[in-house]
Amino acid sequence: MSQDSIELVKVWVATALIFAVGTLATLYVIVLLRRYGADLPVIGDLPLASPPAMVPLLGDPRLFITLIAAHVSASGIALVFASQTIDMALLIAAKAMTVLVVALIGCWGGQSAYEQLNVGGSIATAGLVPMAIALAAFAALSTILSVASLRALGNLRFLIAIAALLAAPIILVAL
Secondary structure (H helix, E strand, C coil): CCHHHHHHHHHHHHHHHHHHHHHHHHHHHHHHHHHHCCCCHHHHCCCCCCHHHHHHHHCCHHHHHHHHHHHHHHHHHHHHCCCHHHHHHHHHHHHHHHHHHHHHHHHHHHHHHHHHHHCCCCCCCCCHHHHHHHHHHHHHHCCCCCHHHHHCCCCHHHHHHHHHHHHHHHHHHHC
16 A cells, blocks of 8 residues: 555544544534523524434435546546646545545444434444445545556557546446
């Protein structure tokens, strides 16, 4: 594992932890505001109903599938051109998406911890599966399937570019 990959995993761990703790703290602040601040004019008018329901909305798999398909298509186009700027932009975008997905997983973890501590229900992992798949896809697009890695294959990159351009709509429709 390269030093760059190790650093990315460290960022993932830190992001997941800080977003889990942040989500947990936010949910407890909402409980405190409901309990002790409901008669305050600004807080009493806030619709504090079910903020945890927003986390699955943010983790909607259709959003990730669309972004993965767009990234695959952009990678195919980038393989045709020789531009380090485009290569770097796609690499940064893929790594940023991995961090975003890990942040959502952290929010899911914080929400699950809150529900376990207060309700005691079972942990629903259905929303976690699409996020894990998106994380794996963007991790691959930022490492072994990055444009810079594929460009190292020489003229085979043009065949890969065509395959990527054909694969993007299939990813969008099939998933």
